Amino acid sequence: MGMHGMSTARPYKHVLDRLQEAGLRPTRQRLALGRLLFEGEDRHVTAEQLHAEARHARISVSLATIYNTLHQFTAAGLLREVVVDAGRSYFDTNVHEHHHFFNEETGHLLDIEETRLSVSDLPPPPAGMCISRVDVIVRVARTEPAIKAQAAE
Amino acid sequence: MGMHGMSTARPYKHVLDRLQEAGLRPTRQRLALGRLLFEGEDRHVTAEQLHAEARHARISVSLATIYNTLHQFTAAGLLREVVVDAGRSYFDTNVHEHHHFFNEETGHLLDIEETRLSVSDLPPPPAGMCISRVDVIVRVARTEPAIKAQAAE
DNA sequence: ATATCAATTCAGAACGATTCTAAAATCTAC
DNA sequence: GTAGATTTTAGAATCGTTCTGAATTGATAT
DSSP: OOOOTTTSSSSSSSHHHHHHHHTOOOOHHHHHHHHHHSSSSOOEEOOOHHHHHHHHTOOOOOOHHHHHHHHHHHHHHEEEEEEEETEEEEEESSOEEEEEEETTTTTTEEEEGGOOOOOEEOOOTTTEEEEEEEEEEEEEEEOOOOSSSSSOO | OOOOOTTSTTTTTTHHHHHHHTTTTHHHHHHHHHHHHHHSSOEOOHHHHHHHHHTTTTTTOOHHHHHHHHHHHHHHHSSSEEEEEEEEEEEEEESEEEEEEEEEETTEEEEEEEEGGGEEOOOOSSSSSSEEEEEEEEEEEOOOOSEEEEEEE
């Protein structure tokens, strides 16, 4: 416990290393966003969310840079894009193979560890194609099934 | 064979019935779009694609109506929305439980029959939540794996 | 048929997320 | 420091989609 908010001592070291490894120049913005994203637990963010968060942390970064950075981090394998909602993109700091619960009402994503779910009997992909990724999205809603016509909010 | 392009005899009957069942008035536009969608084999369309297709078939429908219709059909259970691409929505005429191959390069979707793929060991959803749908998206690419740094288009 | 009235369509404006532009600021190497 | 490449940025542009309110159409009663 008390191990993952390593923000007090050498706050930048961890992120700095990751940027270096990825071949990305450690600019002020990338360091700051990297800290928001990679210090602490795994998370799922949209560009707007990260932008708001940066603003609250009094980090001045333009929205354009948020987008640039998210895409560069994704290309470098530091993030993974999750498509669950036509219209907005989520970025996941957990880049290991895993899946998601998605609450459509709140927009919240929750990881499902790969080991806890298995996809079997996958048919072979069309000729000349290879599988680049398998995404399982389990959409969830507040419990209240079976009702249909008489539901009036 | 030769059974599914029932466009020659009683072309509207089939679609008309489906609209009736769904409680949707059989307007000129809904009939025309219904024919494009439901006569012939199962398919996956975006709003723009359907709009273009209607134009080619010399059916005059506004884009707003395309969107209205796609959503009404979806609400009525005649279509199913498929989210594979942040930015654009696909609508699938196959409303049975099934999954998809998705070619990110071409934007093509291909059905995977439910019986051919199974998801097991799904962990229970978060407290107070129930599963509304499980989507499996198998992203595919042209075969040429393992290459990484030396790929220069 | 015709009038009536609700449901539907439509063109165009508005919108939200994202990408583009090209000018200014910042990094790195010397 | 300085030079040159990279990065950031504000704002415009773009894209897919939704909204608006007026005009049209469809269903029903007459």
